[in-house]
Amino acid sequence: MLSINGLRASIDGKEILKGINLEIKPGEVHAIMGPNGSGKSTLASVLAGREEYEVTAGTVTFDGKDLLELAAEQRAAEGIFLAFQYPVEIPGVTTINFLKTAVNEIRKYNGEEPLDAARFLKMVREKAKLVSMNDSLLKRALNEGFSGGEKKRNEIFQMAVLEPKLAILDETDSGLDIDALRIVAEGVNSLRSPERSAIVVTHYQRLLDYIVPDFVHVLYKGRIVKSGGKELAFELEEKGYDWIKAEVEAQEVN
Amino acid sequence: MSTETIDLRTKLITDFHARESVMNGEAKSAFHQKKRAAFTQFETLGFPTPKNEEWKYSNVRDLISASYNFNTSDTLSAEDLIDLKMPEQAANILYFVNGHYNPALSTVVSSTDQIIIDSLQNAYKNNPDLVNSYFDELVKNDSDAFTSLNTAFAHDGVFIYVPNNQTVEHPVILRFVSDARVENVASQPRNIIAVGKNAHVKIAEAFRTIGDERSFTNVVTEINVGEEAGVEYYKVQNESENAYHIGTTQVRMLEKSHFYAATVTLNGKFTRNNLNIVIDGEHCEAHMYGLYFPDGTQHVDNHTVADHSKPNSESNELYKGILRDKSKGVFNGKIFVRPDAQKTNAFQSCKNIVLSNDATMYTKPQLEIFADDVKCSHGTTTGQIDEEALFYMRSRGISKAEAMSLLMFAFCADVVSQIKIDSIREYLENVIAEKLSRK
Structure with a gap:
């Protein structure tokens, strides 16, 4: 589904990703962990099409298409979804109107007729229930004055509505208490299917208690330095990142 | 000063004397004496130049360098209006074509017990004392040449009078259409609105153009907001690429009254709006909203004044602009809090999105506070998306x-x-x- 080869990217002339290789098959959940500043969020941003980052080398193929050739909105229409670490407040645009525009823009891209208002509303209400999202939030301006938890829940709600093939969760657990974390994780889990994949970017193992990954990768200094199963996450939780840093540095010396 | 400048001024001076010479006895009326005084003030002031602080960013040279027909006859029919796609509404709708009231196009639905709506000309004919008691009572002719010019030539416009305790159900929509199909035209509508104690009304002024020649509109509206009254006043400008518009709306609010204004400028070559509110009573609320969206080489200038002269009142202002291409915007918001006006709350905000490197926005908040127990704030932002x-x-x-x-x-x-x-x-x-x- 997603194939990343030798991906290098920089911002303001500073190289952040220094050769990423990653293969994700349909149905798989991959966790990307790593210390702060290792490039986790950059990877998420580059995949979603954030323009501030310059891709200097490598390829990214998504369902056979060259992802790097596509604009952010085209990537979304192809089925990529980024849940933001810091969701943006947009005054004056209601969540419901925003989502309706998004759904119909994606349908247009895929050559489908726009959804009529009644069907759209029915679908949205079902999805809102899925993430215990209060109907009143839908009519409010997008994320404006939402609490941290409400914003993250809104991200997962949007994901449920847009039903992406590949969801990228960028530190969705940051700033969440345990109840909010559980609701968010349940939302994500309910969307798991043999066709859908996810990249879960997180600093802590905590989220992975709820969203159990198939693979765990450690990103450090812009490279994936270690990969393993879910047990790698427990090891990291127990031992921290220092032993990995030491391993990498030892290799660098050699 | 260019020779053309002198031409328009000289032409107006000649016009005034010509009008006066055929007035006979009416020239002695109190009504005309006000015009004459304003005319003298116009002669003294002359058209403003950018040296005048109030006109620093808005140069009227281009506006006054052309000649205009100030005395067109009204030739518009209902069919001519179809292309303007004016919205329909159950309302009192009055048409003014090049400044002249057009009764054939107009509809008044509200009863005369609720509201008197007439052209200024008719109202003066029928009730000169009433009209004269409101005419030129609020505006300042000694500081603004365009206002004094309007007063001097005040001929037609609307006269609206809402008696005490009336709540007017249907809004009043005034449509000012410049018919610039054949030649450069100018109009100087003068509107007088008097709203009695505890009376409520919604009034809109809409400005449109037909035709591609130049139009010049110099409008003045005086609004008296009575005690406990509520007035909502909207000014909407969607004129042509060749339309020049200068307007002053002068408002006086009495005790416990509410006044809401929204000024929306969507199209026009050169626009200058002055909205001046004198809060002359306690426990008043004045709200001013503005929106401008110029493109091409359009120029929009909004000058506002909230003048608090009595204590315990509130004014609240929000102006927003989107500027594209090579357009220019100006916002100047003055707040005066006079020595007596303790416990005043006055807020002002101006937010702009500038979408092109060639577009410019000039903002100037001006707060002059002479009382010590007040809450005032202002803020302006100019940025991109x-x-x-x-x-x-x-x-x-x-x-x-x-x-x-x-x-x-x-x-x-x-x-x-x-x-x-x-x-x-x-x-x-x-x-x-x-x-x-x-x-």
Whole structure:
């Protein structure tokens, strides 16, 4: 589904990703962990099409298409979804109107007729229930004055509505208490299917208690330095990142 | 000063004397004496230049360098209006063509017990004392040449009188159409609005143009807001690429009254709006909203004044602008808090999105506070579209163009949603959406 080869990217002339290789098959959940500043969020941003980052080398193929050739909105229409670490407040645009525009823009891209208002509303209400999202939030301006938890829940709600093939969760657990974390994780889990994949970017193992990954990768200094199963996450939780840093540095010396 | 400048001024001076010479006895009336005084003031002031602080960023040289026909006859029929797609609404709708009241196009639905709506000319004929008691009572002719010019030539416009305790159900919509199909035209409507104690009314002024020649509108509206009265006043400008517009709305509020104004400028070559509110009573609330959306080489200048002369009142102001291409915007917001006006709350905000490197916005808040127990604030922002918001929307599948439209529409909605006459609000939403879809 997603194939990343030798991906290098920089911002303001500073190289952040220094050769990423990653293969994700349909149905798989991959966790990307790593210390702060290792490039986790950059990877998420580059995949979603954030323009501030310059891709200097490598390829990214998504369902056979060259992802790097596509604009952010085209990537979304192809089925990529980024849940933001810091969701943006947009005054004056209601969540419901925003989502309706998004759904119909994606349908247009895929050559489908726009959804009529009644069907759209029915679908949205079902999805809102899925993430215990209060109907009143839908009519409010997008994320404006939402609490941290409400914003993250809104991200997962949007994901449920847009039903992406590949969801990228960028530190969705940051700033969440345990109840909010559980609701968010349940939302994500309910969307798991043999066709859908996810990249879960997180600093802590905590989220992975709820969203159990198939693979765990450690990103450090812009490279994936270690990969393993879910047990790698427990090891990291127990031992921290220092032993990995030491391993990498030892290799660098050699 | 160029020779053309002298020409328009000289022409107006000659016009005034010509009019006066055929007035016979009326020249001695109190009404005309006010005009004469204003005329003298115009002669002294002359047209402003950028050396005048109030006109620093708005140069009228281009406006006064052309000649205009100030005395057109009204030739407009209902068919001529079809292309303007004016919204329909159950309302009192009055048409003024090149400044002249057009009764054939107009409809008054409210009863005369509720509201008197007439042309200034008719109202003066029928009730000179009443009209004269409100005419030229609020404006200052000694500081603004265009206002004094309007007073000197005041001939037609609307006269609205709402008796005490009346709540007028249907809004009053004044449509000023410049018919510039054949030649450069000028009009100087003078509107007088008097709202009695505990009376409530919604009034809109809409300015449109037919034809591609130049039009010059110099309008003055005087609004008296009685005690405990509520007035909602909307000024909507969607004129041609060749339309020059100078307008002053002068308001006086008495005790416990509420006044809401929204000034929306969507199109016009050169626009200058003065909105001056004197809060002359306690426990008043004045709200001023503004929106301007110039493109091409359009120029929009909004000058506002909230003059607090009594204690315990509040004024609240929000102006927003989107500037494209090589357009220019000016915002000058004055707040005066006079020594007696303790416990005043006065807030002002001006927010702008500048979409092109060639567009310019000049903002100047001016607070003059002479009382010590007041709450005042002001803020202006000028920036581009929020890139982070744009990326957020694009990451959900919304194209860049559509995302820009949504963000800008939302930006405008803060002001447009304040307009409580449905047909006008919907009309504005459509024009804004259409403008946003245009590149």
